[in-house]
Amino acid sequence: MPARAAPAAPCPSLAEVRAGIDRIDREIVRLLVERQGYVRQAARLKERRADVIVPERIEEIAARVRALAEAEGGDPDLVERIFRALVQSYIDFEFAEWDRRRTPGEPG
Numbered sequence: 497m498p499a500r501a502a503p504a505a506p507c508p509s510l511a512e513v514r515a516g517i518d519r520i521d522r523e524i525v526r527l528l529v530e531r532q533g534y535v536r537q538a539a540r541l542k543e544r545r546a547d548v549i550v551p552e553r554i555e556e557i558a559a560r561v562r563a564l565a566e567a568e569g570g571d572p573d574l575v576e577r578i579f580r581a582l583v584q585s586y587i588d589f590e591f592a593e594w595d596r597r598r599t600p601g602e603p604g
Contacts, residue, residue, distance in 0.1 A: 501568045528582075535586045539593035548590045554583055 507513045542548060558576050565575035 501570075531586065532589065535590050536593050539590045540597060542594065545591070545594055548594055549587055554580075557583060 504516060507516060539548070557579060561579045562572040562576050565572040
């Protein structure tokens with residue numbers, strides 16, 4: 497299992513707290529864009545639009561991130577809510593990609 501996340505560094509000012517959050521946000525965005533690339537590939541590989549939503553996979557992700565949050569000392573309910581919103585956003589993106597690839601007259 498990977499090393500636990502480093503605890504938030506003590507910050508004597510709100511400016512330092514915000515700087516820490518901004519640093520983390522930059523990394524999160526980089527990872528979200530990487531995830532988007534994989535979702536785009538999934539849309540290309542799925543033959544039917546109905547295959548975009550796989551309820552068992554969503555529940556598998558929820559269970560996995562809850563366990564990861566607990567192992568990291570985080571709030572599993574919070575992390576699950578965030579991931580469910582994240583997954584739904586990527587499902588919406590994947591539907592759009594699936595539709596775009598199959599629109600007559602457009603490359604895909």
